[in-house]
Amino acid sequence: MTLETEAGINQQPDIADLVPPEAVLRQTVVDVSGADSFPKVLRRRLEKFFAEGNISPKADSMMWVKIAAGLAVLAGSWIALYALRPGSWKFVALYLLGGLAQTFLLLNIAHDSNHNAISSSPSINKTLNYVFDVCGINSYMWRILHHRGHHSCINLHGEDDALTGRGIFRFTPHEPLARWHRFQHIYALFLYAMFSLDYVFVRDFECFFFPKHDYLTRTRHPAKEYAILFAGKAFYITYMLILPVLLLGKSPLLVAGSFVLVHLIIGLSVSLVFQTTHTIDTTYFPSDRSEFDNGVYHIFATTADYATSNPVVGWLAGGLNHHIAHHLCPFVCHTHYAPLTRIVQETAAEFGVPYRQHPTMTRAIWHHLILLKQLGNGTYS
Numbered sequence: 001m002t003l004e005t006e007a008g009i010n011q012q013p014d015i016a017d018l019v020p021p022e023a024v025l026r027q028t029v030v031d032v033s034g035a036d037s038f039p040k041v042l043r044r045r046l047e048k049f050f051a052e053g054n055i056s057p058k059a060d061s062m063m064w065v066k067i068a069a070g071l072a073v074l075a076g077s078w079i080a081l082y083a084l085r086p087g088s089w090k091f092v093a094l095y096l097l098g099g100l101a102q103t104f105l106l107l108n109i110a111h112d113s114n115h116n117a118i119s120s121s122p123s124i125n126k127t128l129n130y131v132f133d134v135c136g137i138n139s140y141m142w143r144i145l146h147h148r149g150h151h152s153c154i155n156l157h158g159e160d161d162a163l164t165g166r167g168i169f170r171f172t173p174h175e176p177l178a179r180w181h182r183f184q185h186i187y188a189l190f191l192y193a194m195f196s197l198d199y200v201f202v203r204d205f206e207c208f209f210f211p212k213h214d215y216l217t218r219t220r221h222p223a224k225e226y227a228i229l230f231a232g233k234a235f236y237i238t239y240m241l242i243l244p245v246l247l248l249g250k251s252p253l254l255v256a257g258s259f260v261l262v263h264l265i266i267g268l269s270v271s272l273v274f275q276t277t278h279t280i281d282t283t284y285f286p287s288d289r290s291e292f293d294n295g296v297y298h299i300f301a302t303t304a305d306y307a308t309s310n311p312v313v314g315w316l317a318g319g320l321n322h323h324i325a326h327h328l329c330p331f332v333c334h335t336h337y338a339p340l341t342r343i344v345q346e347t348a349a350e351f352g353v354p355y356r357q358h359p360t361m362t363r364a365i366w367h368h369l370i371l372l373k374q375l376g377n378g379t380y381s
Contacts, residue, residue: 038351039296045343046329050336057332059118066108066315066335067118067128074101074134078239085248092258095244099262102135103269107318108334110135114143115330133232135266136200136240140225141207148215151330155278155285155302161213162278170375172285181376185369192275195267197260200236204229276364277323280304281371281380282356299327300348304356306364308341313361321361 050057059067077098080086086094112118113128132139149161157163157174165171168191170181208229211217240262244255284301292298307313307321314321319334322341329340348355358364374380 037294038347038353039294041351042296042328042344042347045347046340049339049343055336057117057329057336058120059112059333060335063112063118063333063335070101070105070109074098074105077101081244082247088250088254091244091248091250091254092261095255095258096262096265099265102262103266104316105131106135106137106266106270107273107316107320109318110139110142111318111320112334114139114146117331117333133228134236136196136233136236138204138208138229138232140221140228141204142199144216144219145207149213151327153289154298154327155283156289157285157287159213160278162274164212169372171279171372173375173380174285174287175375177376177378184376185372188369188372189268192271193264193268195271197263197267200233200263204233272361272365272368273317273320276306276358276361276368277304277320278302279371280356280358280364280367281374282367283371296328297353299324300353300355303327304358304364305341306358307361308338308345308357310360311338314338317361324355 049055077094081091081094081098084090084094109118109128110131113125113131116122116125118125118128129139129143132142145161149159153159155163155172157172163171163175165175167178168180169184169188170177206212207216208221208226211219240259241255244250245252283304286292286298286302292301303324305321305323305325310321314334314337319337320326322334322337324344325332325337325340326334328344329336332340345355345357347353358367371380
């Protein structure tokens with residue numbers, strides 16, 4: 001497995017596929033540095049880990065346990081709701097358990113399948129990618145936004161979809177400063193909690209029918225993806241909102257309140273897992289794609305890890321706390337990230353390349369809020 005192109009920042013405005021085939025990622029790219037340069041040494045060491053240990057970069061037994069556990073908890077919570085027909089408080093508890101399972105599935109299963117990192121079989125990855133749709137988010141659009149709108153343009157203003165603040169947030173120093181941005185570090189967590197509600201009811205439709213990014217306006221979506229969009233939303237709203245009222249006789253207010261509470265949990269959790277990896281006070285925001293000769297340096301400048309020595313955080317967050325390893329090796333299953341991060345840390349220290357990390361997720365969140373405050377009051381430099 002060759003990781004060189006995986007680590008590169010795509011220099012083309014469009015990609016032929018939502019996820020470039022691994023065969024394409026194995027092709028050689030131009031590297032102006034020598035054979036003993038940091039990018040090449042790092043790449044060789046990452047490849048050596050899998051080759052010498054005869055380890056598949058795809059899902060190991062732990063990953064399959066996580067897949068089974070996540071799906072079992074989600075299915076079990078809904079089976080229990082209809083089999084036990086609980087009272088109001090137990091209904092809310094089981095409903096929230098299903099919401100926690102959705103959060104776990106999004107971070108651990110949906111994200112990896114989106115990168116074809118679970119299996120060498122495209123059909124398996126594609127099937128598991130529908131976890132997004134089960135959780136109310138269109139898998140096809142998320143695939144486009146995550147690959148073309150993030151991995152190919154990390155922290156690039158106007159291109160990285162993760163930096164889209166819709167005027168409410170100022171996530172980069174290249175964004176215009178508004179009066180209300182001075183309070184963004186205060187209202188951020190509240191609005192982050194609305195993230196998944198926005199995706200379910202607004203964002204997906206906006207990207208399909210009223211796209212803002214150039215790469216979306218130029219894309220002709222297959223007809224079947226429009227059908228999946230509407231069918232997926234209908235399925236989600238039916239099982240999350242309509243059936244509990246019709247079949248269990250629950251109050252619409254109780255169901256709607258539980259639904260909103262679930263999404264506050266999903267939205268805040270997913271937002272913080274991702275925001276703390278790129279938008280903190282020590283990461284860099286390049287003005288254009290040409291600032292770095294090699295994509296590896298781009299990744300190290302714009303990405304940060306957190307809590308890499310805490311296996312519980314890694315287990316729950318789908319390894320996304322090992323974010324540099326993820327961007328270097330996106331086709332590798334996240335259950336391999338911990339040893340890859342140690343290789344990244346050691347090689348970066350050897351070559352004197354800055355490696356950004358925080359010891360805990362709490363510390364990473366704090367430094368994200370510091371960045372928001374600095375960008376909001378115009379003191380970021």
